[in-house]
Amino acid sequence: MSRLRVALAAALVLIAPTAHAQSRDDARTGYWWYRAPPKPPQETTDPDALAKPVIPPMAELATWTPPKIRKLIEQQRDYAATVLTVDAVADFWRLQDFARRKARAFAGVTQIAMLQYPELNAKSANPMVxxxxxxxxxxxxxxxxxxxxxxxxxxxxxxxxxxxxxxxxxxxxxxxxxxxxxxxxxxxxxxxxxxxxxxxxxxxxxxxxxxxxxxxxxxxxxxxxxxxxxxxxxxxxxxxxxxxxxxxxxxxxxxxxEEDGFFDALANGPVSATDPRALGGDLVGASLEPQP
The missing domain is CATH 3.40.30.10 (Glutaredoxin)
Known part of the structure; x- marks a missing residue:
């Protein structure tokens, strides 16, 4: 019986440091210690997977930039060409119609700007008659x-x-x-x-x-x-x-x-980095905002 107790005591002496080291390693696992926990596996998504684009209300769409609108139109076009449903195709053409009307509106405001600022209008230097x-x-x-x-x-x-x-x-x-x-x-x-x-x-x-x-x-x-x-x-x-x-x-x-006129590329200052005047400050302080 005494021999059995001695053997068990010796086994505990040998096992205890290993168990203590394992528990200490487990306790030091985390961001506050030297070893970070393993990251969970990331789910890979297929970039070409079919997804229905979300078309926002017209009021919100009107605040989007042209590149963002163009991206949505392309997404809706690809989606409609894939599912080939009437509603999907109609949504694509609704977006196209919005882009058309926005371009028409820009052209209208441009016409007013050309009348108010004739120096920006080619007709001032290139008559059509x-x-x-x-x-x-x-x-x-x-x-x-x-x-x-x-x-x-x-x-x-x-x-x-x-x-x-x-x-x-x-x-x-x-x-x-x-x-x-x-x-x-x-x-x-x-x-x-x-x-x-x-x-x-x-x-x-x-x-x-x-x-x-x-x-x-x-x-x-x-x-x-x-x-x-x-x-x-x-x-x-x-x-x-x-x-x-x-x-x-x-x-x-x-x-x-045409020197110093509408068709002179340098009429209002340098337009390229190779122009020595580009560093001379010709445009320093100049404003591209409309003047009253």
Whole structure:
């Protein structure tokens, strides 16, 4: 009997520290100790699972932003195309009708804004009436021609061609007309005979018409392929103004006589980070809010 008690006592001595350690570990399980409890398994949901969109009342829908409305319309469209019920499809078209009426309302308010702030209206610089448009086009053409004639001693026109290029035979008379009317020096270069010119000027397509500034490395392609004469004049005008520093690249679409007007991209200040004036404070303190 005494031997049994001794054996039980020895077993308790061996077991007790292990049980105590296990209970101590269990007691220290939690966020206040060094070990966090295991997280419950997360339920994965199928993003493509079919779910009926919740369409709010009209008063609430009117306060939503266009991106939020567009997302709801897309959800309702996908839902209606899946279930193909009359009610679901009707709800989709009700949302479409709401978007249509909202766009119509925006257009109406825009019309009022254009009348109250004519500087925002293209009609102030681009009349729609036929007679006025003809007069405007004639004025722009005169401005371009006078400008190009005044630069005839500073720039030249080069057309690169090949002997096998049929389009070149169409373009060359157009370039020659430019020489006759603008007084520029015009040169025809056959890159089949002078392949080094093609490599030097980066010409791969013929015909290629290029403006070159005399005594300078400045040059600019104004036509690749056959170009009509009025377009050739317009592109030459824009290119010379750019190479001369009269305009910035952002103003390349600013036509003759449109400087500081509605169609001048820089009329009200810089619009790009590359413009040196962007850091000069031209727009500092300026407000885009309507002025009384």
């Amino acid at each position: 036929g007679e006025a448009r003809d007069q405007l086009s004639a004025h722009k053409d005169q401005v371009r021609r006078q400008y190009l004639r005044g630069r005839s001693n500073e720039f030249a026109l080069v057309m690169f061609s090949r002997s096998t290029c049929g389009y070149c035979r169409v373009q060359w008379p157009i370039v020659q007309r430019f020489q006759e009317e603008m007084g520029w020096q015009v040169t025809l270069q056959d890159i089949d005979r002078k392949p080094e010119l093609a490599q030097r000027f980066g010409v791969e397509v013929t015909p290629t018409t290029m403006i070159i500034r005399r005594n300078s490395q400045q040059r600019m392609v104004i036509a690749s392929g056959v170009e009509a004469y009025p377009n050739l004049i317009q592109m030459a005008y824009q290119a010379v103004r750019l190479l001369s520093g009269d305009i910035r690249p952002e103003q390349f679409l600013t036509g003759a006589g």
